[in-house]
Amino acid sequence: MTGPPPPDHTSDLSSNIQTTASSAAQDASGRQPAAASSAASQLASAKISLRKTLRQFPDFPIPGIDFVDIMPLFANPEAHATLVSALELQISQTFNNVKPDIIVGLDARGFLFGPGLALRLGVGFAAVRKKGKLPGPCVTAEYVKEYGKDLFQMQEDAIKEGQKVLIVDDIIATGGSAKAAADLVTQLKGQVLGYLFILEIPGLNGRDKLGAAPTTILLEEA
Numbered sequence: 695m696t697g698p699p700p701p702d703h704t705s706d707l708s709s710n711i712q713t714t715a716s717s718a719a720q721d722a723s724g725r726q727p728a729a730a731s732s733a734a735s736q737l738a739s740a741k742i743s744l745r746k747t748l749r750q751f752p753d754f755p756i757p758g759i760d761f762v763d764i765m766p767l768f769a770n771p772e773a774h775a776t777l778v779s780a781l782e783l784q785i786s787q788t789f790n791n792v793k794p795d796i797i798v799g800l801d802a803r804g805f806l807f808g809p810g811l812a813l814r815l816g817v818g819f820a821a822v823r824k825k826g827k828l829p830g831p832c833v834t835a836e837y838v839k840e841y842g843k844d845l846f847q848m849q850e851d852a853i854k855e856g857q858k859v860l861i862v863d864d865i866i867a868t869g870g871s872a873k874a875a876a877d878l879v880t881q882l883k884g885q886v887l888g889y890l891f892i893l894e895i896p897g898l899n900g901r902d903k904l905g906a907a908p909t910t911i912l913l914e915e916a
């Protein structure tokens with residue numbers, strides 16, 4: 695994962711995944727297993743390719759942290775398209791085609807792909823922001839993450855009571871940020887359908903903080 699981004703390998707994958715994502719959904723009802731298995735194998739190749747675009751920077755932002763840089767995923771439009779298509783397919787596989795009512799993305803890197811994903815799914819997007827950035831009445835939750843402590847907020851009207859919420863972010867490390875986002879959703883009487891991340895920082899047991907709702911990590915096995 696270390697070093698500069700290699701040449702792009704994703705150009706052929708994004709359109710293929712886009713066209714087969716709905717076929718995978720059909721397989722859940724037993725109608726198109728061949729297309730679904732093709733979508734699954736394209737998703738597997740896309741994950742390997744996406745993983746290769748990540749870079750690592752040792753001792754950033756503080757000594758001892760091996761920082762995983764996801765920005766190359768967005769630098770190339772084909773890698774970006776592959777990412778969004780792969781996330782969409784991952785959601786349909788993990789949640790058995792149960793669509794969230796709203797996607798909640800975390801400040802700041804959850805904003806890079808959360809709104810685009812929401813648009814693809816035809817659902818709304820709501821922001822979890824660091825304290826002091828959102829106007830109007832807000833709910834607040836404190837959290838501790840891999841390199842510090844912070845406060846998150848959501849606007850009180852961002853979620854309606856009973857809405858099914860998918861929480862998305864680029865990376866889960868300690869799980870503190872995602873847990874705080876879930877606390878905010880719960881304060882607003884939303885229902886956490888699950889969590890979606892691009893990547894997990896190993897060895898920190900972040901998922902243990904998140905309780906029973908399903909957690910899916912796109913590049914877990916790539």
Ligand SMILES: O=P(O)(O)OC[C@H]1O[C@H](OP(=O)(O)OP(=O)(O)O)[C@H](O)[C@@H]1O
Nearest residue numbers: 801802803839840866867868869870871
């Ligand atoms: O699982 P955790 O230990 O909570 O860590 C994960 C969080 O840390 C990073 O964000 P950061 O707080 O660095 O903010 P940024 O997105 O604004 O860079 C990352 O984007 C996640 O949101």
Ligand SMILES: Nc1ncnc2[nH]cnc12
Nearest residue numbers: 760761762840865867895
């Ligand atoms: N090691 C890491 N790399 C990138 N983002 C992070 N957020 C929390 N831990 C991180």
